[in-house]
Amino acid sequence: MLVKGKIFWLRLSRTLLKPRRLAFFEACLIGLVSGLAAVLLGQAVEAAGAWRVNLSYRWPAYLVLPAIGLVGGFLAGWLVETFAPEASGSGTSDVKAVLARVPLPLNLRIALIKLISAILVLGSGIPLGREGPTTQIGASLANQLSNWVPTSPEHRRQLIAAGSGAGLAAAFNAPIAGVLFVVEELLQDVSGITLGTAILASLIASGLSRLYGSQSWNLGLDVAVSQTTFQFQEIPFYLILGLLAGLLGILFNKSILAGLAFNRRVLHLSLAWRIGLAGLVTGIAIALLPVDFRNNAGLKDILLSGQSNWQFAAIAFIVQFILIVICYGSGAPAGLLVPTLFLGAALGYLVGATEYSLLGIGVPTTYAHVGMAAFLSAVSKVPITAVVIVFEMTTDFNLVLPLMIVSVVAYIVADKIDHRSLYDLLLEWKGIYINKKPSGEGLLTQISATDVMQRRVETLSKQTTIDQAIQAFSDSHHRHFPVMEKGLIVGILTQTDLGNIDSQRISGDMTISEIMTPEPITVSPTSPLSYVLLLLNRHNINCLPVTEGRKLVGIITRSDIIRVEAERLSGKTDQQIEPKSAPSCVIYQNRAPAIGKGRLLVPLSHPHTAQTLLEMAGAIAKERNYELECLQVILVPRSRIPAETPVETARSHRLLQQAVQLGEDLHIPIHTQIRVAHDVAGAVLETIKERHIDLLLMGWKGNTSTPGRVFSRVVDTLIRQAACEVVLVKLDETKGFKRWLLPLAGGPNSSEAVQLLPALTSLSLSPEIKLYQVFQPNESNPDTTILDDSVRFLQRKINGTIEGIPVCASSVIDTVIDCAQNDQTDVIILGASRESLLQQVIKGNIPETISSKSDRTVILVRTDTV
Known part of the structure; x- marks a missing residue:
């Protein structure tokens, strides 16, 4: 019952606190309050002015008018100087500074003092206007409201601008002018949320001013x-x-x-x-x-x-x-x-x-x-x-x-x-200089969650027991696990949740569904980091799942945001595609139901290798419950704009039709798209980012003649920059998929290669797998723990022969090639292991040499480096 109540309140708060919906609701409230404040100011000034003029007719004007001016001005100045020095002057320039992210105060205290002091000043006959006070009052009330009902920093700026626009609209009974003043002078922004909030606030404030104020759209005039x-x-x-x-x-x-x-x-x-x-x-x-x-x-x-x-x-x-x-x-x-x-x-x-x-x-x-x-x-x-x-x-x-x-x-x-x-x-x-050019101050609003999030996420099943969860936390450096059911996120489990359990209440079959936080707070991939940080602070949490609907595509933590800010402050930037190309253009796409746990991308280029690559991709997708994303890239000269260049797509459609047929045979969701681009690597990287790809599988010719390149220009770029797992395949179609060789050296890439083997070996009815762990000749007592664990794992997953062999040798490359030759290996699968070997993979020494010297199919595995 408590869990259901918790879910209800979480759903209600998430519905009401959606940033756009909340911003429009606040805009209505701001317009209402600003309009009432403007009406009060206007009527009070008119009453005070009428009293002053009437008094000047009854008593000597040369005494009455100076006396009222002196007393009214003195009282107003005393109020401002004593309680809110920020309320002096027009106030419009201060609002403009705040909207430019200058840290000046705007709050309820300033609004109240501005209202009273403006009544005293204007009512005493000083020939200034009430639009400055109404503008500052509206902005102050808006900022105070946004502090009471928290919203994102960017939406707060828009609401402050809407409040100032509402004040101006109420002062002149001119709602359109209030909106334009926001766009043209204050915020200089024409986004939908800015226009929407400004229009709502100005309309309501102006309507109230007309209803309870002058009853006219004129400036207190009746001109024919x-x-x-x-x-x-x-x-x-x-x-x-x-x-x-x-x-x-x-x-x-x-x-x-x-x-x-x-x-x-x-x-x-x-x-x-x-x-x-x-x-x-x-x-x-x-x-x-x-x-x-x-x-x-x-x-x-x-x-x-x-x-x-x-x-x-x-x-x-x-x-x-x-x-x-x-x-x-x-x-x-x-x-x-x-x-x-x-x-x-x-x-x-x-x-x-x-x-x-x-x-x-x-x-x-x-x-x-x-x-x-x-x-x-x-x-x-x-x-x-x-x-x-x-x-x-x-x-x-x-x-x-x-x-x-x-x-x-x-x-x-x-x-x-x-x-x-x-x-x-x-x-x-006042010494405030506004730089109208974009600056680093808006960094968190310029970067979205998809640019920062970790795409490889450790998760737990809803049926995981408490004991299994405790073991998962002890084996991982993470302190939070999204909880999944049928590929969708249904909750999140933190170390705090485990720590709050009464140990006496734990039973052997108790699952994490009883202690997890259901319906967790999530963000979309397009959410700006300013909004992500707001949610982290508002709910006092350290991480947020990133989802498309309820599908988990990544996770973002406070550490990720701090890392981005630190990199920008130190002048570091992400590597760009070499050479920098114009964005690719999607000219065709077909979407299947998004029912998988992740997505596997297969770029297709050659018809004679496409079928084999698709079969390998299908085997991995079926084993991991992934969807397949098939991409065909059509290259155009750099002198042409991809979006404006006519291309022939018949060949591309034939390649993609192979993928669609495979999906139908394996009952796997297949998404297809054709992109026109200057550069294959750029098009692939754009697809990985836009479609939240978890694994990239692509063909690889095995060597390159390009000076300064290891694999090829395209593969080198992808192996450095792709924010997902990468599997490169150099195919030898004269051989099958029966005999497999995997050298082990520990580390995440080697482990990932082992994890891939059950899916890939399903292409053979009776696979034969040999795992080799190479030790230096001077190692007297080699540790074969990794080798033994890998063999046991594969024996549980694969119906075939698995053999683990420790080898003492000084050269990993020569050992792998010799063993492949002696065993008549069909496929060599490589995963770089220790840190030194990882650097060699990036430089290409081990895999490039093995691939060029071996006539076998070679598969290179690189884990997600983000």
């Missing part, structure tokens, strides 16, 4: 669409507007930095007093201006609704430009995007009024709308977002073409002078 016009003759003035916006946008950016530098170097005051003084100066300036300047939202309304003149627009531009620089330079916790839009509206109105006075055409309000996009594009270097945000606020198709013209011109002009956006400049002012 019919007031906007566009004529062909106006294009030169739109070009002039773009040019002016580009130049003044750069001036604005430089002025903001100058304001920050002035406060840092000249005003040696606390943050509270700096913001308080900025509020005081703002209050005095507004009190001296006409009453229309007391309400910042009212200023926008006047400009965009056509209730102003060019003098009003000019004064508004100059005064607001100066006040924005003063207030933001103080460190006030508010944004710059809304002020940027206002300055663009004032500039656009001036250009439109000039055109109307000179030519009598055009409407200044149209230019005011278009000017917003132009100035934003120049300042923030986001031309697409600039066009969309104004369009969403107006929903006027008449504006689309002029918006595109001025935004592109302003962007080009500003980018020519300084390619950095305002947010990049603000980060550099």
